[in-house]
Amino acid sequence: MTYYTKAKFLTSAPDIRHLKMDEGIEVAFAGRSNAGKSSALNTLTRQKNLARTSKTPGRTQLINIFELDEQRRLVDLPGYGYAQVPVAMKQKWQRSLGEYLQKRKSLKGLVVLMDIRHPFKDLDQDLVHWAVDAGLPVLALLTKSDKLKSGKRKEQLMMVEEAALAFCGDVTVKTFSSLSRQGLGDLESVLNQWFKLGESED
Ligand SMILES: Nc1nc2c(ncn2[C@@H]2O[C@H](COP(=O)(O)OP(=O)(O)OP(=O)(O)O)[C@@H](O)[C@H]2O)c(=O)[nH]1
């Protein structure tokens, strides 16, 4: 059992302006549609259906907040880059995402999830730039690592680590699989730091 099994659904919001409480520590999961954000949250919290997952991209359209304790929250953000979404909605979402990254005081870390086979698309890069500009630490999580053999996985990891240097910010890169749980320990240790959790609180 780890600390993260405690997660409970707290609230949903249509956009970030509707989020009220801005105290304590919040860590958000962001990334393209279908990158595996909701699956990663379920794997992290050892709950099958905490965050809704789907084969259809664009499943998570609301911001979903999960409470760990009174001072700590996990946030599942809607995915971006989904072709079927109307341009006006995409722009609105990008604006409000930028605003959230810049203005949300409790936001202390951003996990940017990217399919290990297609890392750092344009919008992923924009997001990391925004986060670095806002002084936020970033964990670039290369998801679905089970899809690659270990040689190719290491190759992708090194390539992304190299690319991450260009952001000149606090950007960590790890591989992860919700299916095999590869990288779960790495994800937890980064989150533990951001949430200021000691080893003893597991
Ligand atoms: N093989 C494999 N498939 C995965 C993994 N994680 C997620 N998937 C699959 O990828 C698809 C999308 O997963 P979600 O977790 O719903 O993705 P999301 O990023 O939350 O998507 P949106 O809510 O649309 O933005 C689902 O079919 C998952 O089963 C993984 O680690 N390995």
Ligand SMILES: [Mg+2]
């Ligand atoms: Mg989702």
